[in-house]
Amino acid sequence: MRLAPALPLFALLVLSPACSGDTVADLVSATKTIGATGGSIELPGGVGLSIPAGALSGDVQVGAEVVSDLAGAGLEALPDYLAGTPAVSVALTPHGTTFDAPVTLALPLPAELAADPGNLVAMRLASPEATEWEPVGPIRFVDGKATLEITHFSVYTVVQAGTCPCWNGSNLRSFYAYGENLVQTGGWLRTLSHHQDDGTMMPGWSHDRLQVNYFPPGQGYSQGQLSAFSSESSSFSGYTCSARARSGYYDFLGGFPATGQITSDVLGNNVALLTKAEFLVCKALLLASETGPPAHEIGVAATGLPAGEALELAQGAETFTVPADDAVVFAPQVVAEGEAYAITIATQPASVTCTLDASAAGTMGSENVRVTATCAVPQEVCNGLDDDHDGATDEGFDVDEDGVTTCGPDGVAGNADDDCNDGDGRAYPGAAERCNGEDDDCDGAPLAGETSDGDSDGVPDACDAHPSDGCPRFDVAWVLEVKAATGGSCYVDAASADLPSPLDTELDRFTGAFVAYNADNWEAVGVGILGTDLFAIAGCYQDVATGYCTDNGRTLLPAGSEADQAMYDACGDVAQYACEL
Secondary structure, three states, X not given: OEOOOOXXXXXXXXXXXXXXXXXXHHOOEEEEEEOOOOEEEEOOOOOEEXXXXXXXXXXXXXXXXXXXXXXXXXXXXXOOOOEEEEEEEEEEEOOOOEEEEEEEEEEEOOHHHHHOOXXXXXXXXXXXXXXXXEEEOOEEEEOOEEEEEEEEOOEEEEEEOOOOOOOOHHHHHHHHHOOOOOEEEXXXXXXXXXXXXXXXXXXXXXXXXXEEXXXXXXXXXXXXXXXXXXXXXXXXXXXXXXXXXXXXXXXXXXXXXXXXOEEEOOOOOEEEEOOHHHHHHHHHHHHHOOOOOOEEOEEEEEEOOOOOOEEEEEEOOEEEEEEOOOOOEEOOOOEEOOOEEEOEEEEOOOOOEEEEOHHHEEEOOOOOEEEEEEEEOOOOOOOOOOOOOOXXXXXXXXXXXXXXXXXXXXXOOOOOOOOOOOOOOOOOOOOOOOOOOOOOOOOOOXXXXXXXXXXXXXXXXXXXXXXXXXXXXXXXXXXXXXXXXXXXEEEEEXXXXXXXXOHHHHOOEEEEEEEEEEOOEEEEEEEEEEOOEEEEEEEEEEOOOOOHHHHOOOOEOOXXXXXXXXXXXXXXXXXXXXXXX
8 A cells, every 4th residue: 555645634625505604514524544454434425435454554544525516626627528517526535545455435326317327437536636537447336326446546526428429338338238248348558550551550650549349149250249449649540430340440530520520441341530529438438337247235124133232244254233223234245246145144142043034145136135134032942052042951841850851961852861751750861760661761662571461460570579460359450540530649558657547447558549539438449458467459448338339339348358468469569560650
């Protein structure tokens, strides 16, 4: 980056003719220190300057000033071949600054020019003291603004160039739309281009030339192309506009001819000669024409962001912020039609999770892109993460509160460390395997023998102390029926002090299920001991002639309940197994 001596910024402060009462403080201007990491300046109304990283080698106080009156600012008047007054002008300081990488200058256009940019061109003064405006370009017209890639400061303006007889700015832009390389621009060249009658080049003749050719796909130079050719020499001049002009073949006339004068080149092609002004208009339009496809902006709006929070997004290496007010914020870079683009999430508030819709990435079409970022408090899922940002992890996935979730410590469901039965606090990986027909330790297999029942009493052989002897009075299903009744309970080897009335008056110990219907009607299924007597109890007790037991056809207790040791043991297996389920 190189700096030239600069005039003070106030030297370019000018007042709009309609606002002669304004003060310097009212003018549209800004300064900002920008360093090697890059930065930008934005002025009210849309003037913007974007300086990328690496364009400056150190800190520079960069200024931008809208110039509403060129003459009042002491600047050179625009060339007389330009039509009308400038659409917008801006002075950039320090004057003479040269950047190591192109910077982007955006200039807003009046609505009527933005709708049809036509013959707009960009002009530049190299310094406030310069006496010659030079056309620059290319220009891209994006959403009401003219954008330029520039490498030098000082003063820039956008203005109507008038009409070139060969082509105008719209022609050049439309040529490009047909495809890549359809507009060929030779630029300003120093070349030996004058030929003698025999076709050989005349020594020592040097000319500047400007040429544009449109070649439809698959066609060569001489096959129906639209072509314009202009040339200027210090010793003589010829300006031509031809349907089939070829570089190096034209007639030279002294001075500048009248508009519309027709002559022919050495090949016999008709040539319309241009005036000096027309020639300069053509030059300005060609330099200002687009050399790339149209570009468009990407706007992003966020929904669901908490008040006061913001979402930081990225476009390549650049980031930008979207606030929580549903306002559209534009990405820092426009994207040309046909080019790929991607907007990604850089950072988001801790309280929400944000997602971008499908338009956040793709290939730019012919219109601006609108991206929606949707933010919401996420639902907790079993994954080892705090999805809803409440400080807890995987809550709701350990219903039985045994300390193991359904996705286990690694947060991945379907692994061996998961709780295979979240409805049983005694079933989890590493738990003791019980004889209950269930996979208590979650290893994928119950105890051996848990799926067979040789004596058909409902107790799996692996859990049955007497697998060949079933209980003749009841089975597991009957015990479970009583256990499940309203008020039903299991008493397993309960001491007499723990037995409820009236069982405590009938038995010393009881193993089985018990339900009381009222103080005098109760039902028991199990085994008990009274002194030295053994009982295999399956029936009802009532102390009156009629009641629940007789009404339901149940065997009355304790009559017929006596059991021998073998029956007591087999029925005890059934009662204890059922009560542990």
